[in-house]
Amino acid sequence: MSAEPDHVVLCWLATADAAGQPNVSPKEVFLRPAPDEVLIAEIASARSLANIRENPRVCVSMIDIFRQRGEKLEGLASLIAPEEAEFAGLSARFARLTQGQYPIRHVIRVRVGQVAPIRAPGWHLFPDKTEADMRREALATYRVTDLPRK
Template sequence: MSAEADHVVLCWLATADATGQPNVSPKEIFLRTTPDEVLIADIASPRSVANIRQNPKVCVSMIDIFRQRGEKLEGTASLIAPNEPEFAALNARLERLTQGLFIIHHVIRVRVGPVSPIRAPGWHLFPDKTEADMRREALATYRVTALP
């Protein structure tokens, strides 16, 4: 749904419990369905689920590590369980990404509010660098020699 989200293969979901204790966990199965909604598969997310039940305020970071940029999406999460009517349709959309390899326990729906850009410090410190420069440097830093 956004140019940034098109390049992301992993996002991070930040939650906090009722006392404010934070938790951040990677999520590999997600869809940015509209600018205002992200669906995330609960595959192995017991702490994220418990936190959302206590405090629905979340933050999702979507970063393309090779482009060194992305987006921070703040919002409110809700849990859709298998016994709820809309679970089947939402689960089917996420299951296409899993190719049947994972069981989805809940769909985490994030209603997106404020969105802000995330940029590595190099974007600010070296404003003349291009995206190609940033990508080339990231590939060298992470020792990636070939990408599909």
């Protein structure tokens, strides 16, 4: 089962510069319009932008912390700048998500080439546990007492 975007509130974008120096940056405004594409609003990520310009190979981790599972998406990133025709429509989609509260400076498009599951160690150590068990334990661990169900 994949980390569905409506269950994932943050994703992490891993980039590396030309010398291989890594950087991981949390992203809270993103879309996954297709299994092979992730769109990320670049709000304040100068280092991610610089790294993508030098080395387009990236990794995006999407994890539902309450299900304790998600996906690792590896692929090639490209930048969509404000002067490009596609930017206006994409930034409008992001503005609807954020109610216009964040400035969208660029859109990072990731063309996903490989997808791998991410599972918390509990899934492997306790194979008899159900998703409901994992969720209940995660809610207790994070002291969440009122979480709406979708």
